[in-house]
Amino acid sequence: MPILNWLTRDEDLRRASRVPYRLLEEVPDLSAGDGSAGNMLIQGDNLEALKALLPFYAGRVKCIYIDPPYNTRSAFEHYDDNLEHTQWLAMMWPRLELLRDLLAEDGSIWVSIDDNEGHYLKVIMDEVFGRTNFVDTIVWEKADSPRNSARRFSSDHDYIMIYSRNTAWVPRRLPRTDEANSIYSNPDNDPRGPWLPGDPYANKPYSRGQYTIKGPTGRTFSPPPGRFWRVSEDRLRELDRDGRVWWGPNGSARPSIKRYVSEVADLVPRTLWSKTDAGSNRTSKNEMRALFPNAASFDTPKPERLVGRILQIATQEGDLVLDSFLGSGTTAAVAHKMGRRYIGIEMGEHAVSHCAPRLNKVIEGEQGGISETVGWQGGGGFRFYRLGPPVFDEDGHIRQDIRFPVLAAHVWFSETDRPWDGSGDSPLLGIHDGRAHALLYNGILGDRRPGGGNVLTRATLAIIREEIAKVDPAFDGPLTIYGEQSRLTPATLDRERITFKQTPYDVKARA
Missing domain, CATH: 3.40.50.150 (Vaccinia Virus protein VP39)
Incomplete structure (x- = not known):
């Protein structure tokens, strides 16, 4: 291109x-x-x-x-x-x-x-x-x-x-207007309302073969050379019995299939x-x-x-x-x-x-x-x-005074490329594509002590698992957790299928 x-x-x-x-x-x-x-x-x-x-x-x-x-x-x-x-x-x-x-x-x-x-x-x-x-x-x-003052046009x-x-x-269609409806009329006082005469012929053979049909005055009609009936003979006779075919004011014109304004779609x-x-x-x-x-x-x-x-x-x-x-x-x-x-x-x-x-x-x-x-x-x-x-400093790390919902939205967006829907009252941010994401930050668990709610421990992990179970009791996938530090051993993280990322250093602004 x-x-x-x-x-x-x-x-x-x-x-x-x-x-x-x-x-x-x-x-x-x-x-x-x-x-x-x-x-x-x-x-x-x-x-x-x-x-x-x-x-x-x-x-x-x-x-x-x-x-x-x-x-x-x-x-x-x-x-x-x-x-x-x-x-x-x-x-x-x-x-x-x-x-x-x-x-x-x-x-x-x-x-x-x-x-x-x-x-x-x-x-x-x-x-x-x-x-x-x-x-x-x-x-x-x-x-x-x-604008007559224009030099050219x-x-x-x-x-x-x-x-x-x-x-x-x-695109959605536009409602029909009075102008669009003005071309419809009702010369035979059809109780179904105004209509337009539709061409009974088509350039392609929509029905089986050709046929000749007789109108109310005995005059016969068939498509001109190179054209075909738009509907089958049985269908045309059915429409005629239902009053949906117009043979002209004297009954001797070629048949026209009525298209009622009440049945046409809104305007493209x-x-x-x-x-x-x-x-x-x-x-x-x-x-x-x-x-x-x-x-x-x-x-x-x-x-x-x-x-x-x-x-x-x-x-x-x-x-x-x-x-x-x-x-x-x-x-x-x-x-x-x-x-x-x-x-x-x-x-x-x-x-x-x-x-x-x-x-x-x-x-x-x-x-x-x-x-x-x-x-x-x-x-x-x-x-x-x-x-x-700015949410992030010059090195791309989260500013220390950012509130939990703001950081949560950025963490979720950077991990999933999706906007965040959370309420900010749980460390669990959500589950996306089979992976859960959680954030321990700014006292979300009500404990701002160094060893408290912003640190990944067995206790905080248990809380996160409880929150996951509320969303999906059968969830058994991997888990990404952001926090100030982790007190779980590498072996435990591996066994629990946890990817730990440290705030603020591992929180990056998505490009």
Whole structure:
């Protein structure tokens, strides 16, 4: 597969592995509503924030939508969008790598872009996500009127590139619209409702042989040369008896098999999204003015209808959505109203000045954007976080003041490459692929003495075995235990099939 080369490529490909794992520290004063809703708003560099999320959310995000800077050489108030191609690619590559690791196996990522970097983006996303996982490109009509001041063409559209985590991903269908249903009619007052006449002929022989059938007026019908009946003669007569065949208003037309609007499926998503379906730039700017009448507006916010359409296709209620270029907060607001859980990341001060206030308005039941369409009445909540200090020191060892649940998540993630689900009240972290993992740290057993709960002894081993038995009474596999030291002999460890790792020295940050 062809790859894209740029000046700092080799360094950029290693950058994600060198980003430190940082703590996420809640800011209660900026959190709002129900804190147990599972929604997060994070202020900080999105590369470091994505790395901080890995031990807890790797492989769990159902839909990622990002609207990164387009590199248009324009002077944005909230972003430095004046980046050379190399700088832009250097910014995007490590973030795409971490986003891929966070994406669920049945998930998809949607990236808004224009022609300035769109073709470069396609090539690096082919490499990061796999070319076979490219799904399609949406063309979104962003402008609702021509820009006559343009020197060459009035640019009316942006793109949204879609990749899935694997090739089995299938988009959800969209509900049928009045426009889609308007082509159905009911000229014979069929009690089953409006219908479309379906071609009775096919280009391939679906039924056995050819046949001739007589209509109500005595006229006979058979397929034209090179074509065949779509159904067998018996099936066609059965449909006719059931009133599902239309012979025209006078009964002398060729038979048409009725397709009822009540029986057709929802709509397969199309790749051309008009401003009528998804809103335009003007729509989004009006939404922002309604939310923040006295605040400086963002230059390129996306309308709620656009993001809502993405989430409608890519997610179901309760799924987790991530936007690491949150901007004005649209993705979080839309996900909140649609009953999705969300993580939004924004580095600027407008995480505080725009995103948090906007989500507060959503909780209070604001009626802009998609609110009326989805019947939004308010409720829910989110927690606001900032990036804290690194979990690991410069040598890659765990910091001494890290709490048990934080270290447990990192140990589990480094051992299994899976996020941790534990409650932090047991030394047993879990069982994965036939191996149990345990952590003796920070007084998890209520004994911080040197010879107590952080040391592997026969007594602490017995406690770990009891915890394993609660999860899987039949478990007889190997066991990895992290602790300050082990007082069991090498022979005992070998007999018990225990791999002992010492904290903090054997706890390493996963690359």
